[in-house]
Amino acid sequence: MVVSRRGASARAPRTNFESASHSIIVGDCVAEMSKLQPGSVDLVFADPPYNLQLKGDLKRPDESHVDAVNDDWDKFDSFSAYDDFTRAWLLAARRAMKPSATIWVIGSYHNIFRVGAIMQDLGFWLLNDIVWRKTNPMPNFRGRRFTNAHETMIWAARDEKAKGYTFNYEALKAANEDVQARSDWLIPLCTGEERLKGADGKKVHPTQKPEGLLARVLLSSSKPGDLVIDPFNGTGTTGAVAKRLGRSYIGFERDKTYAKAAEARIAAVEPLPEESLVPFMTAREAPRVAFSELIERGMIMPGTKLFDAKKKLGALVRADGAIMFGDKVGSIHRIGAVAQGAQACNGWTFWHVETKKGLKLIDELRAEIRAGMAAE
Numbered sequence: 001m002v003v004s005r006r007g008a009s010a011r012a013p014r015t016n017f018e019s020a021s022h023s024i025i026v027g028d029c030v031a032e033m034s035k036l037q038p039g040s041v042d043l044v045f046a047d048p049p050y051n052l053q054l055k056g057d058l059k060r061p062d063e064s065h066v067d068a069v070n071d072d073w074d075k076f077d078s079f080s081a082y083d084d085f086t087r088a089w090l091l092a093a094r095r096a097m098k099p100s101a102t103i104w105v106i107g108s109y110h111n112i113f114r115v116g117a118i119m120q121d122l123g124f125w126l127l128n129d130i131v132w133r134k135t136n137p138m139p140n141f142r143g144r145r146f147t148n149a150h151e152t153m154i155w156a157a158r159d160e161k162a163k164g165y166t167f168n169y170e171a172l173k174a175a176n177e178d179v180q181a182r183s184d185w186l187i188p189l190c191t192g193e194e195r196l197k198g199a200d201g202k203k204v205h206p207t208q209k210p211e212g213l214l215a216r217v218l219l220s221s222s223k224p225g226d227l228v229i230d231p232f233n234g235t236g237t238t239g240a241v242a243k244r245l246g247r248s249y250i251g252f253e254r255d256k257t258y259a260k261a262a263e264a265r266i267a268a269v270e271p272l273p274e275e276s277l278v279p280f281m282t283a284r285e286a287p288r289v290a291f292s293e294l295i296e297r298g299m300i301m302p303g304t305k306l307f308d309a310k311k312k313l314g315a316l317v318r319a320d321g322a323i324m325f326g327d328k329v330g331s332i333h334r335i336g337a338v339a340q341g342a343q344a345c346n347g348w349t350f351w352h353v354e355t356k357k358g359l360k361l362i363d364e365l366r367a368e369i370r371a372g373m374a375a376e
């Protein structure tokens, strides 16, 4: 889909949706990511152990048990052991990243500052920190402090000089009432139907992330057909969303039970229709079309008159692709400006041709040419 600032549209180049693949590798992510082809990955999303340092059983004021993260995979002997682990997996991920790839790491106050500093030390270039504000956070059960109502996601490029990384700015803006997307995201925790439960009715995993969060991550920083990896697959939230959005996926998980649950989850996902996923091409990215092409293709005949929207101003189309207003000759832009007594004018969105159905913006004719180019 090509969408100009005024909303004219045409199709973007085709993407091979059929070839998208999805797999989970059971094992240690550092060892397994090191087997990936260097520079082969478009996007990394990582939800590593947070090293929550929870000691003992957590209880509510009424003495009932809180289902908190108390698993072995989240335990480290010291901060320095956690830092060594963080360095190792970040380096393995970085090696696999394309120069234009980006990486997201999610964490809480327990780990995110350490992770951010290590990322900078390793040469990653931080692009944003996104605050995921939870609409339904777990209340604070221990200590006199604020309820933890958010988590932080660091989004970074592979290095400072990285060029051409994907950021779907225009699409995000269009989805946000035409206002730039912000760095604070209000999204509920994963609950209800989406939450994976075992036969015993208990949660399969203590930290399953909401699909809404991953959808925003993938839609903002990847394209259909891209290879997305997640070193800490868990229940496969990243993989499920990647498949739905037409991205390829490799997840790494050392716990076989989680990996099995994730495989079944991803297998059940139906990719969205291709038409709903084709990238949103900005007006700047769209192929250039000269006004003369409309004449060459017989869409506008020399001698035709172009009009403004109110049909108060008219200009004559010449055979050479220039237009004429009184004794002034020039481009559709120049003459548009002259006719209005303005400094500048976008002729594509100013001039119209007369059709049986009324006036038609010449930008619509340009969009038809672009649509044909994309389909070729």
Ligand SMILES: C[S@@+](CC[C@H](N)C(=O)[O-])C[C@H]1O[C@@H](n2cnc3c(N)ncnc32)[C@H](O)[C@@H]1O
Pocket (backbone or CB within 6 Å): 027, 028, 029, 030, 047, 048, 049, 050, 073, 205, 207, 208, 209, 210, 231, 232, 233, 234, 235, 236, 237, 238, 252, 253, 254, 255, 258
């Ligand atoms: C915070 S959870 C990820 C949850 C996941 N985002 C989801 O939505 O389900 C971290 C996961 O990483 C796994 N893990 C921890 N260390 C690992 C390692 N070295 N290699 C592979 N997996 C690891 C844990 O078993 C756990 O499932």
